Amino acid sequence: MSFASLVPLLLLASVLGAAAQQSGDIGSLISRDLFNEMLKHRNDGNCPAKGFYTYDAFITATKSFGGFGTTGDTDTRKREIAAFLAQTSHETTGGWASAPDGPYAWGYCQLREQGNPPDYCVANQQWPCAPGKKYYGRGPIQISYNYNYGPAGKAINSDLLNNPDTVATDPVISFKTALWFWTTPQSPKPSCHAVAAGQWQPSAADTAAGRVPGYGVITNIINGGLECGKGSNPQVQDRIGFYKRYCDLLKVGYGNNLDCYTQKPFA
The missing domain is CATH 3.30.20.10 (Endochitinase, domain 2)
Known part of the structure; x- marks a missing residue:
C-alpha cells in the first residue's frame, strides 16, 4: 500500500481518536488496575464496604454523566478524576496515620x-x-x-x-448519587465539576471571600461551613493528601489553590 493511500486511513484514525476523547470514555485514563491501586484497601476485611465499590460500577455510573472526566485537555480530565476520588475517599476513609501503605490508600472503606x-x-x-x-x-x-x-x-x-x-x-446507584452531587450546582455554589473542569469563574463576591479556582474551592462546596476559613485543619489536610496521591498515580500536576484555609464558606 502506498503512502498516499494510507493518508485517508490516518486521517480517519485521527478523527475517531478525537471522537473517543469526547465519548465519555474515561476508562482510557483510569484502568481497572489503576483504580485498584488508588483505592488499594477498599476490599480489606476490616472495611464495611468490602466488595461493594467496584471498578465496573464506577465506569457504568460515569456513562450517565457524560461531562465527568471528559471535559478539557487530558491533564484537566485526570485532575477531575483525582479530585472526585479524593473527596469521596475522604468521606469514606478507613485510614489512620500509621495505616499500611499510608492513610491515603484507605479510601472507600465505609459504606x-x-x-x-x-x-x-x-x-x-x-x-x-x-x-x-x-x-x-x-x-x-x-x-x-x-x-x-x-x-x-x-x-x-x-x-x-x-x-x-x-x-x-446498589453500587451503580451509589456512584451515581456521588456523581449527581458532583455535577449539580446548588446556588450560590457552582458544581464541583465546573470547578474541576476549569469552567467556573469567581464572581466579585467570591473574590472578596477569597474563593479562587482550584481544588480548595471544591472542598468549600462540599463542606466549607465546617472546614473552610478556619486556617489549617486535619480534615482539609486529609482531602489534600488523597488528592496528591491520586494525582501522582495519574501522573498529573496538582494545579493551584489546594486548600480553603482562608476562604469564607459559601452563603
Whole structure:
C-alpha cells in the first residue's frame, strides 16, 4: 500500500481518536488496575464496604454523566478524576496515620455514616420524608438529608426518597448519587465539576471571600461551613493528601489553590 493511500486511513484514525476523547470514555485514563491501586484497601476485611465499590460500577455510573472526566485537555480530565476520588475517599476513609501503605490508600472503606447518625429529615414540601426512613450518609459522597435524596433519585431515575438504603445496596446507584452531587450546582455554589473542569469563574463576591479556582474551592462546596476559613485543619489536610496521591498515580500536576484555609464558606 502506498503512502498516499494510507493518508485517508490516518486521517480517519485521527478523527475517531478525537471522537473517543469526547465519548465519555474515561476508562482510557483510569484502568481497572489503576483504580485498584488508588483505592488499594477498599476490599480489606476490616472495611464495611468490602466488595461493594467496584471498578465496573464506577465506569457504568460515569456513562450517565457524560461531562465527568471528559471535559478539557487530558491533564484537566485526570485532575477531575483525582479530585472526585479524593473527596469521596475522604468521606469514606478507613485510614489512620500509621495505616499500611499510608492513610491515603484507605479510601472507600465505609459504606454508611459511622456512629449513631440522626435521621437527617427536615421539613421540605417538595421532598417530604417517607415514614420510617432515615437519610443519613451513604455511598461515596455520603449523601445526606431528604432534600438531597429526593432530587438525586429523580435525576438518576430511582426512588431514593422512599428507598434511601438503595444507595448502600446498589453500587451503580451509589456512584451515581456521588456523581449527581458532583455535577449539580446548588446556588450560590457552582458544581464541583465546573470547578474541576476549569469552567467556573469567581464572581466579585467570591473574590472578596477569597474563593479562587482550584481544588480548595471544591472542598468549600462540599463542606466549607465546617472546614473552610478556619486556617489549617486535619480534615482539609486529609482531602489534600488523597488528592496528591491520586494525582501522582495519574501522573498529573496538582494545579493551584489546594486548600480553603482562608476562604469564607459559601452563603
